[in-house]
Amino acid sequence: MKDALEQATSGGGKVSRDWGAIAPAVLVFALLALGPLAAEAYGGAYLTSLLMRMMLLAIAAISLDLLIGQGGMVSFGHAAFIGLGAYVAGIMITEGAADLAMILPMAIVASTVFAVVTGAISLRTSGVYFIMITLAFGQMLFFTASSLSAYGGDDGLTLWERSTVFGFDLLSSNVTLYYLILVTLIGAYALVGALVGSRFGRVLRAAKENPTRVEALGFSVFSYRLTAYVIAGVMAGVAGVLMANQAEFVSPSTLAWQRSGELIIMVVLGGMGLRNGALLGAVALVALEETLSSITHDWRLIFGPLLVLTVLYAKTGLAGVADAWVARLWRRA
Amino acid sequence: MSTTLLLIQLLNGLQLGVLLFLIAAGLTLVFGVMGFINLAHGVQYMVGAYLAVAFYGVTEHFLAAMVLALLAALAIGLALEFLVFRRLYHRDHLDQVLATFGVILFLNQAAKTIFGPTPLILPTPEWLDGSFLLVEGLLYPWYRIAVIVAGLAVAALLYVLVRHTKVGMLVRAGAANPQMVSALGVDIERLFMIVFGFGAMLAGFAGVLAAPIFSVEPGMGDDLLIVAFVVIIIGGIGSIKGAFIAALLVGLVDTLGRTLATDAMKLFFDVSSANQIGPALASMLIYILMAAVLFFRPTGLFPAKGMA
Numbered sequence: 001m002k003d004a005l006e007q008a009t010s011g012g013g014k015v016s017r018d019w020g021a022i023a024p025a026v027l028v029f030a031l032l033a034l035g036p037l038a039a040e041a042y043g044g045a046y047l048t049s050l051l052m053r054m055m056l057l058a059i060a061a062i063s064l065d066l067l068i069g070q071g072g073m074v075s076f077g078h079a080a081f082i083g084l085g086a087y088v089a090g091i092m093i094t095e096g097a098a099d100l101a102m103i104l105p106m107a108i109v110a111s112t113v114f115a116v117v118t119g120a121i122s123l124r125t126s127g128v129y130f131i132m133i134t135l136a137f138g139q140m141l142f143f144t145a146s147s148l149s150a151y152g153g154d155d156g157l158t159l160w161e162r163s164t165v166f167g168f169d170l171l172s173s174n175v176t177l178y179y180l181i182l183v184t185l186i187g188a189y190a191l192v193g194a195l196v197g198s199r200f201g202r203v204l205r206a207a208k209e210n211p212t213r214v215e216a217l218g219f220s221v222f223s224y225r226l227t228a229y230v231i232a233g234v235m236a237g238v239a240g241v242l243m244a245n246q247a248e249f250v251s252p253s254t255l256a257w258q259r260s261g262e263l264i265i266m267v268v269l270g271g272m273g274l275r276n277g278a279l280l281g282a283v284a285l286v287a288l289e290e291t292l293s294s295i296t297h298d299w300r301l302i303f304g305p306l307l308v309l310t311v312l313y314a315k316t317g318l319a320g321v322a323d324a325w326v327a328r329l330w331r332r333a
Numbered sequence: 334m335s336t337t338l339l340l341i342q343l344l345n346g347l348q349l350g351v352l353l354f355l356i357a358a359g360l361t362l363v364f365g366v367m368g369f370i371n372l373a374h375g376v377q378y379m380v381g382a383y384l385a386v387a388f389y390g391v392t393e394h395f396l397a398a399m400v401l402a403l404l405a406a407l408a409i410g411l412a413l414e415f416l417v418f419r420r421l422y423h424r425d426h427l428d429q430v431l432a433t434f435g436v437i438l439f440l441n442q443a444a445k446t447i448f449g450p451t452p453l454i455l456p457t458p459e460w461l462d463g464s465f466l467l468v469e470g471l472l473y474p475w476y477r478i479a480v481i482v483a484g485l486a487v488a489a490l491l492y493v494l495v496r497h498t499k500v501g502m503l504v505r506a507g508a509a510n511p512q513m514v515s516a517l518g519v520d521i522e523r524l525f526m527i528v529f530g531f532g533a534m535l536a537g538f539a540g541v542l543a544a545p546i547f548s549v550e551p552g553m554g555d556d557l558l559i560v561a562f563v564v565i566i567i568g569g570i571g572s573i574k575g576a577f578i579a580a581l582l583v584g585l586v587d588t589l590g591r592t593l594a595t596d597a598m599k600l601f602f603d604v605s606s607a608n609q610i611g612p613a614l615a616s617m618l619i620y621i622l623m624a625a626v627l628f629f630r631p632t633g634l635f636p637a638k639g640m641a
Binding site for chain 1: 364420426434438439442563570610612616621623624627628631632633
């Protein structure tokens with residue numbers, strides 16, 4: 001039991017090298033890999049697109065957890081990066097530069113620039129003020145998107161084709177796009193896992209506990225945090241590029257503040273700073289929304305109180321529960 | 334840009350500022366005194382507006398509907414405090430954001446389910462119906478003037494309450510140092526409840542005042558809530574004075590920005606770019622203002638917490 005407790009609380013480090021720690025994620029990835037097959041049997045294109053949306057939100061949530069769970073930086077404007085990536089893709093496809101080899105670097109540059117500028121300003125503040133200033137930057141981007149009348153303005157922008165990959169028309173098939181998204185998701189999960197286990201991650205976590213002491217040890221807390229902010233922003237930007245391709249539609253609602261709130265819910269519901277937290281949170285939230293909305297049109301009447309109850313009574317998040325299960329199985333085996 | 338139009342926009346800005354103050358006052362106190370982020374505060378504004386419409390349907394009398402709506406808003410606020418929020422004061426900010434987000438989803442959906450998705454209208458009371466000649470050739474509705482006056486009156490009342498009563502003193506002390514107030518033997522739980530109920534009622538009041546001007550619809554408080562947060566961040570969390578000044582500032586900047594931005598941009602760009610940049614810039618203006626304030630003063634203009 002002590003071992004399980006250690007796993008649940010350490011949130012990285014030696015745990016990331018432990019197979020038991022990533023077992024829940026591997027299970028999720030394996031199930032997701034079967035998604036297109038399941039869609040053949042039932043659900044069809046609807047199930048595929050639902051699962052793709054789920055995976056893209058999971059990428060964004062995983063990147064957000066690097067900020068919240070590891071760095072203690074509660075960004076309330078993370079959807080802005082998804083929107084940035086989505087709009088870069090949307091605009092470039094509309095303008096005829098539809099190849100992913102051009103769109104991806106452009107989206108990465110755009111996210112990096114936005115993250116460096118807004119991060120450098122936001123990181124002057126902390127706590128609640130950080131939450132609100134990231135929200136402010138998110139809103140600025142939201143209104144910029146709404147005013148792009150050449151690209152749909154408030155109504156959004158419909159894309160008539162998807163990106164090509166080095167000139168090949170691979171993504172017009174939902175199955176290829178599906179597996180590209182899955183691979184990106186696994187990559188994002190692995191990248192954040194590696195970062196968490198590295199020296200970089202340790203400094204970030206230490207700065208969350210006690211920034212003054214970390215500063216006194218000779219680290220620049222600001223640079224570490226800004227680096228994390230940029231990495232998370234770029235990851236969400238890449239998710240945005242894929243999201244534009246998946247939905248074949250981009251609109252300001254992609255970066256509305258409610259979307260940023262949803263990402264935070266995923267992270268907290270899943271378990272902040274835990275290896276599988278954001279992933280499980282995203283999967284559970286999208287699945288729950290889908291199930292409830294298929295039961296009743298007024299599903300928010302159930303979802304709202306459910307959220308309140310989860311916060312009040314389930315304090316470790318889903319990943320905490322999953323970790324405890326895995327630990328129990330491990331000991332029995 | 335004529336002076337008449339400018340005058341109208343000044344009045345409209347003042348009116349928005351006053352409404353924002355009514356919402357922000359409760360928000361900043363709850364935030365400052367209890368360290369509690371209440372995203373559901375915007376829903377209290379919506380609840381006030383819907384209650385006014387509902388009670389007007391029964392009483393057919395504006396003032397009666399307003400009084401009943403205020404009492405009901407107070408009751409709903411206290412019920413929420415008792416059922417949910419009370420358990421969250423000692424929790425992490427993130428938990429608070431999440432749980433109150435759940436409350437928003439529930440109440441917005443409840444409003445939609447009960448009253449339907451179509452916007453409702455609360456008629457202006459007859460004795461305030463009509464307009465007066467503001468300047469030559471320009472009418473301004475009496476009701477909007479009444480909103481400004483009512484808002485300023487509440488602001489003055491709040492000032493007296495907070496500055497010159499015992500409860501007000503405790504609230505101020507609570508915003509500056511809650512542990513110390515509690516250590517001195519004040520029942521901080523009861524203080525919290527009073528502040529919370531009062532804040533909910535003020536937001537409800539703003540909703541009632543706004544109901545005849547804006548359409549009453551589910552989610553009407555969501556965007557205003559974000560603007561109210563901008564107000565209390567600019568003003569400094571926990572400061573009523575800061576909230577008042579920042580609310581008027583934000584109201585004026587937002588309203589004047591929307592009329593002036595496009596013209597201002599025409600000085601720098603050609604007409605078609607200006608027509609595109611102008612409205613975008615106008616919507617962003619308050620967020621730029623907030624980012625700028627935080628850049629120079631990371632805890633707002635009038636921070637209530639002393640050295641901490």
